[in-house]
Amino acid sequence: MVLGALPAAAGGDAAAGRKRAAACQACHGLDGLSKLPEAPNLAGQVEVYLVKVLREYRDGTRRNEVMNVVAKELTDADIDNLAAYYGGLQIEVLPPG
Template sequence: MRASKFLLPLLLALAASAASAQSAAPAKAAQCFTCHGADGIAKMPDAPNLAGQNESYLVKALEDFRSGRRENEVMTLMAKPLSDEDIRQLAAYYNGIAIEVKKK
């Protein structure tokens, strides 16, 4: 019984943290979450992690997908309708996610 006294507040805090991360995201980021996650950690095996990624790299990659200079069926489709401002906001969002490097 005592463990549940502490478990509920912990679960609520974790849920609030996840909701906070998603609410801080730009509007267009929701379409990225399925593959790249709201936390920037890939949810699909072929998708890269984006958390902490270099902002200028993300801008260039999205611009290249949008223009067709870089090809990927899914990313080309996702990037096509993005404005320059959308791309800037998405790159800043994923760049701003703190990452922790694990040492072996």
């Protein structure tokens, strides 16, 4: 992946993103830690990556039956805010074993 292909982070509002994330919690958890094996963790993801994939789901260039429907309702501001919220969550990664 070429870093230049990612959109610039728009500096979303993490507090607004947390409110909007209530709709995401059934699959991804409000804390960004997935409750379902088929849903990825969002906590600690790179903000520009989250913006990129959410826009792709919304535009239909990335396919997932659930996410394409959910993302159609998101504005650019919603996407920036969700990315700021989930990207700003700190997670602790433990070594295996």
